[in-house]
Amino acid sequence: MNKPTPAAVPAAFSRDIKTIVNAGLQRRHAAERRFRSYGLIAISLGLLFVVLMFANIIGKGYPAFWQTYVQVPISFDPAVIDPQGTRDPVAIESADYAALVRAGMRRMFPTVEGRTELRALYALVSSDATYELQRRIHQNPALIGSSQEIWLLASATVDTLVKGNIDRALDETERPIKDNQIGWVDKLQAAGKIEKQFNTILFSSGDSREPEQAGIRGALMGSFYTLLITFLLSFPIGVATAVYLEEFAPKNRWTDLIEVNINNLAAVPSIVFGLLGLAVFINFFDLPRSAPLVGGLVLSLMTLPVIIIAGRAALTSVPPSIREAALGMGASKLQMVGHHVLPLAMPGMLTGAIIGMARALGESAPLLMIGMVAFIVDVPKGIMDPATVLPVQIYLWSDLPERAFVERTSAAIMVLLAFMVLMNGLAIILRKRFERRW
């Protein structure tokens, strides 16, 4: 056999590799060091901004978790609550509890006289105080006739003053609280009759015009129902679509077109989905405005492409050897997918879904379009009730000038961020938990 003539030895082969490499070594290491320091700088900058943001939000928002209460001596006068003495619940319900509150305030400051003065005094407690007394009597009618020291919700201005957010040096006309009111609050404080308690109202009530009575429960429930609809719709449809496209669909021009469209949909600005929802679900299908059902439908449209793309990525990452093993055993295609591929892809799919849901949770623009921006006091009880969502609530509150609302805006942001972190944490846990070696 003829041996092929060997190629000429390249000149580079005759040089000493050691000296060549050593000559360039320093340059290589320097480049590496430079690259690392760039990375460190970038990360530190990023961290700095995150810390700044959190410090700002938490600094502003944490006082909102505490609310000022005033202890008022209330006598549940039967002559006011139940003049007829019938103990008829309906009559008791509609009694003049405001009079009880006013009497209690006068009892603490007997010297105050005159209409304006008295009105200023009564303004120290929130209008919620009246309902508080009503609630107590409703729960325990035996209170009628007794006298009690009761912690009543202070008005938002008093709360702001107590939290030190009102400049006492300002002229009386320039601040929301008058000199005489400041004097009373100081006296109450000295007597230990003013106290800050954990703000349960923030978590138990819906929106309100009175900042001290405004809570995020309505928005939270709205977000919950909206996301529930979003998840129930987008997860099964998204997973089914991903499985079909990845495992069953023939690879032709149509599926290519669909794929391109899905990728493009994922990049469509969310407000466009809002307009679509307005046109289709509300104007055409006549679904109610402001309803979590419509919000969920709109957010599903937005989340679907994300879930499909994540799902397909998760499916392709399942090694082909597992598919071959299943098919080689005589499993049908559906069995192969159902028994082996899908379980292995599930963590990735769930991660994608949760990240999509976290995005949907933070979305406000498309929901503005479908009327979820209305002022709604009642906590929604279902998917058809008018509702708003957490980010929209934040947007609404951020528009209001009262200091107490500024505080609540930040508090609501904190709650929203907490849920985001929770959801992303869940995604990480799921991934770690179900990740399998193969």
Add this chain to the structure above:
Amino acid sequence: MSTTTIEIKTALDATLHSDTDADKRSSVEVTDYNNRQTVGKITVDHPKMVCRNVNVYYGAKQALKNVGIDIGINEVIAFIGPSGCGKSTFLRCLNRMNDTIVACRVAGQIKLDEDDIYDKSIDVVQLRARIGMVFQKPNPFPKSIYENVAYGPRIHGMVNTKAELDELVRASLERAGLLKEVEKRMNEPGTSLSGGQQQRLCIARAVAVNPEVILMDEPCSALDPIATAKIEELIDELRENYTIVIVTHSMQQAARVSQRTAYFHLGDLIEVGETDQIFTNPKHKLTEDYITGRFG
């Protein structure tokens, strides 16, 4: 891939042009390089599978040309040949695993007993239950050892009770020579086994559905000599109950485990014969070159 092909071609050209060299070592009957007709006897007395005129294309590229061969009942037949010659392709035709490759097209006739396996009336699910497969890289499911073996019987509905299934799993592991090693750890993941054990688990998994034919594509290429020896021993035992087709790169292995051997070269089935005869007295020059280590 393409480099291998080119190397082979150069080697071939080189040989073709040096007549003196070639003449020295070849006897008269040996078929010339240019002849791509299969030499040797492709038929057997009791065939399990009969393949005729099998042509396989990947898109426009033809990977197998006019392959015809019988596979006998309860025999071990080895497919050998240089890399890229189409051994795996042919093996995957036998249980229609090529169906999963979109570009792949198979023409010709392959029969399992009396059924044409590419006939419309034949369902691949049924076919693959009858023809099991063991892959080059051990690929147990990421499930427990027990579940791995129980999977086939489960999906095909072979057993009715848990006790029956237990028995079947144990018997299959026994046949794959793995029972002793895993008896105590049936619920551990199949992937926690060693490479050789994993491959025997895959054999047990294939055996569990009681197939008629078992296809093995280089089952030992990822294993050390001891694990390889175990599997070779196993193949010899399995022959009693099954027909086995094995693709291998090791000629020693082919010589040790098989009764018949088929040599493939660049998409052609060059030579078929008794293993002894192929390795001691090949009838085609290409076969001779390959087994004497001239290339491949």
